[in-house]
Amino acid sequence: MYAIAIHGGAGAVPRASLLPERERSYRAGLEAALDGGYAVLERGGPSLDAVATAVRLLEDHPCFNAGYGAALTRDGAAELDAAIMDGRQMRAGAVASVRHVKNPIDLARRVMEKSRHVLLVGAGAEEFALEEHLSLVPNQYFRTAERLEQLESEQRGERVSDLVPPSPQGTVGAVARDASGNLAAATSTGGMTNKRPGRVGDSPIIGAGTYAKNGVCAVSATGHGEYFIRAVAAYHVCAAVEYRGLTLGQAVHELLHEILRKLGGDGGLIAIDDSGSIVMDFSTEGMFRGARDGAGRREIAIY
Amino acid sequence: MSRRKIAAIPLMLIAGMTCVVAAAAPAPAPAPIAIVIHGGAGVIEPARMTAERAASYRAGLAAALDAGYEVLERGGASLDAVMAAVRRMEDDPQFNAGRGAVLNHEGDAELDAAIMDGAGPRAGAVAGVRHVKNPIELARLVMDNSPHVLLVADGAEEFALEQGMALVPRDYFRTEAREQELDAARRAEAARTSGKPTALVAPPPAESALGTVGAVALDRAGNLAAATSTGGLTNKHRGRIGDTPLIGAGTYASNASCAVSGTGQGEYYIRQVVAYDVCALVQYRRMTLAQAVHEVVQVKLRRSGGEGGIIALDRAGNIAMDFNSAGMFRGARDSHGRREIAMYRDAGH
Numbered sequence: 307m308y309a310i311a312i313h314g315g316a317g318a319v320p321r322a323s324l325l326p327e328r329e330r331s332y333r334a335g336l337e338a339a340l341d342g343g344y345a346v347l348e349r350g351g352p353s354l355d356a357v358a359t360a361v362r363l364l365e366d367h368p369c370f371n372a373g374y375g376a377a378l379t380r381d382g383a384a385e386l387d388a389a390i391m392d393g394r395q396m397r398a399g400a401v402a403s404v405r406h407v408k409n410p411i412d413l414a415r416r417v418m419e420k421s422r423h424v425l426l427v428g429a430g431a432e433e434f435a436l437e438e439h440l441s442l443v444p445n446q447y448f449r450t451a452e453r454l455e456q457l458e459s460e461q462r463g464e465r466v467s468d469l470v471p472p473s474p475q476g477t478v479g480a481v482a483r484d485a486s487g488n489l490a491a492a493t494s495t496g497g498m499t500n501k502r503p504g505r506v507g508d509s510p511i512i513g514a515g516t517y518a519k520n521g522v523c524a525v526s527a528t529g530h531g532e533y534f535i536r537a538v539a540a541y542h543v544c545a546a547v548e549y550r551g552l553t554l555g556q557a558v559h560e561l562l563h564e565i566l567r568k569l570g571g572d573g574g575l576i577a578i579d580d581s582g583s584i585v586m587d588f589s590t591e592g593m594f595r596g597a598r599d600g601a602g603r604r605e606i607a608i609y
Numbered sequence: 610m611s612r613r614k615i616a617a618i619p620l621m622l623i624a625g626m627t628c629v630v631a632a633a634a635p636a637p638a639p640a641p642i643a644i645v646i647h648g649g650a651g652v653i654e655p656a657r658m659t660a661e662r663a664a665s666y667r668a669g670l671a672a673a674l675d676a677g678y679e680v681l682e683r684g685g686a687s688l689d690a691v692m693a694a695v696r697r698m699e700d701d702p703q704f705n706a707g708r709g710a711v712l713n714h715e716g717d718a719e720l721d722a723a724i725m726d727g728a729g730p731r732a733g734a735v736a737g738v739r740h741v742k743n744p745i746e747l748a749r750l751v752m753d754n755s756p757h758v759l760l761v762a763d764g765a766e767e768f769a770l771e772q773g774m775a776l777v778p779r780d781y782f783r784t785e786a787r788e789q790e791l792d793a794a795r796r797a798e799a800a801r802t803s804g805k806p807t808a809l810v811a812p813p814p815a816e817s818a819l820g821t822v823g824a825v826a827l828d829r830a831g832n833l834a835a836a837t838s839t840g841g842l843t844n845k846h847r848g849r850i851g852d853t854p855l856i857g858a859g860t861y862a863s864n865a866s867c868a869v870s871g872t873g874q875g876e877y878y879i880r881q882v883v884a885y886d887v888c889a890l891v892q893y894r895r896m897t898l899a900q901a902v903h904e905v906v907q908v909k910l911r912r913s914g915g916e917g918g919i920i921a922l923d924r925a926g927n928i929a930m931d932f933n934s935a936g937m938f939r940g941a942r943d944s945h946g947r948r949e950i951a952m953y954r955d956a957g958h
Contacts, residue, residue: 396881398880402761403761422876423846423876424875425849425850425851426848427736427761427850428761428762428763428848429762429847429848430846430847434846502757504760504762504767504768505757505759505764506736507759512858512879512882513858513885514855532757535856536730536731536732536758537730541885541889
């Protein structure tokens with residue numbers, strides 16, 4: 307069965323602050339990404355294209371913390387990270403700390419397909435983008451009025467509401483299984499609001515925020531990145547399924563509610579297994595998410 | 610950290626203190642201590658290794674091994690022991706880390722390092738730094754003094770300055786030998802891209818291709834730690850990051866399982882989350898450390914085509930050093946009296 311799941315970040319989503327109009331905008335953004343990715347699967351396309359399509363749509367949507375509308379560093383710039391992994395051949399590509407790449411997920415895919423490397427960072431990653439004829443955009447392209455406001459209140463010492471406007475923990479991601487049984491995962495983020503320039507979280511780290519292995523599972527995480535790195539979160543889920551025979555649901559539950567909770571980190575995770583069954587779980591108040599599969603399931607949820 | 614401590618306590622004194630402690634306590638068997646280091650896999654084809662060079666590498670490895678072991682012997686933390694060993698190799702221009710690191714396509718050293726404390730788990734890492742004399746020290750500061758795990762490039766160097774670390778000019782890292790390697794690699798690349806038959810093109814120099822340095826250690830308190838540092842690949846694309854600074858890929862430590870440091874073709878190590886995979890096989894598949902390392906190096910990496918090696922250590926003091934490349938510079942020392950330095954398959958060489 308083919309299926310896709312997406313997330314648009316996990317964190318505190320105070321119901322009072324999520325105005326109906328804003329909620330509609332989030333839901334519309336999630337739906338467009340979910341259906342965009344699903345359409346690829348439906349016409350027989352590979353899971354890799356489906357997750358790239360869904361993530362690109364979320365990057366282009368200003369509500370989500372990735373691409374346009376990403377959270378800003380303490381210097382007021384957007385610094386973006388992304389990763390993609392193909393579970394069929396265990397290929398992967400990732401970029402970190404890029405400042406002028408409109409769709410970091412596209413560059414991550416080029417790294418996977420056109421270079422002999424997995425991870426490129428900073429100016430070197432942008433040099434590679436130019437070599438690959440991707441055009442760069444000015445950093446101000448990513449900056450929205452809302453993100454500037456969020457940065458300013460954070461810098462004034464006010465506690466920024468976690469997800470609305472979207473989270474310091476916001477991140478977007480997708481996992482999919484196509485009709486041929488291939489798994490793929492993709493994740494993209496602007497990281498934490500007011501972060502130190504050069505800080506890289508779990509998103510672009512294969513095994514931490516993103517992982518896919520055919521026959522086992524595909525995972526994309528969102529949350530407090532440092533904890534997900536220390537726990538090697540995404541690969542941990544796959545190892546728990548492969549080595550211990552846990553179900554995907556058990557593996558995800560143990561990671562979020564036992565291992566990460568004990569370490570003090572919260573967040574959420576979407577995953578899909580070999581049979582196309584989807585798990586979406588989180589230890590925060592909410593997680594923007596959606597799932598759709600060939601059996602007719604189609605849902606968008608926040609809480 | 611360990612520099613502040615007394616460099617060498619007379620052994621007699623340590624032995625004396627141990628006796629007093631042992632007499633006062635109800636005498637359990639002394640907890641084992643151990644350290645394992647590597648100075649890169651792939652290394653030099655045996656045929657090209659002169660006796661003089663071999664002696665020089667062995668001396669460099671022995672100095673790093675003993676520097677780390679001394680820390681453990683005087684009751685220091687495994688974290689300080691792996692730092693001491695890695696710092697020594699970063700300062701030794703023979704090894705591909707710190708001074709003498711390989712150069713990227715633009716002729717600069719771009720350095721990566723990571724450290725992990727198995728008791729935490731806590732971790733710190735830096736990648737793509739160009740002016741930090743000892744990247745492993747900056748990785749440690751990221752772990753100890755920041756809420757983050759990984760800082761890269763200019764932002765990492767900004768953090769170094771905030772921490773009061775002095776930066777060094779790029780020339781500090783560059784050695785003549787590495788410049789020659791880069792020239793050879795560039796010539797080979799130019800020849801390849803101009804369509805010459807590959808038979809006419811000299812192969813890229815093999816000796817530094819997989820170089821990286823690393824250490825894993827177990828201290829008296831039973832804590833494991835791992836540290837790795839590298840200059841990456843000769844002629845690499847600017848901004849390319851390998852497995853070394855990625856927690857789970859090239860470096861991992863957990864008191865629940867083991868401590869691992871890898872060296873090899875980093876892209877394969879990243880995709881297979883090699884360091885963590887060894888620990889997952891130990892913890893969840895109940896493999897011995899040697900079985901897990903063998904499974905990852907000789908079965909899984911071989912199957913995917915990834916070349917390199919691994920050093921690993923568990924809380925019982927079991928040591929594993931394995932590689933599927935021509936050789937791996939390595940050393941191990943423990944409280945059972947083992948002390949060895951080796952380069953090729955035959956441990957005597």
